[in-house]
Amino acid sequence: MSVYEWARQELRDSLESAHEAGFEQGLSLRALLSAVVQQSKAVRSVEDLADELQFLAENLDDGQDYGFMRP
Numbered sequence: 001m002s003v004y005e006w007a008r009q010e011l012r013d014s015l016e017s018a019h020e021a022g023f024e025q026g027l028s029l030r031a032l033l034s035a036v037v038q039q040s041k042a043v044r045s046v047e048d049l050a051d052e053l054q055f056l057a058e059n060l061d062d063g064q065d066y067g068f069m070r071p
Helices: 003-020 025-040 046-058
Strands: none
Touching: 003 025, 025 046
């Protein structure tokens, strides 16, 4: 299992626990994201973390074509 597969499983488990506790999925995801960002600041520079978050934000659209991609 890769670290990314592990993270996806942990997220599924956390969302299931949040649902059982009565929390709405969107709010749970926002809270988890906030917690991850706060913890990441302890081990990464603010600039590095901001760059990664900016990259992720710019690539949210799964249907977007990119110039470097071949058809």
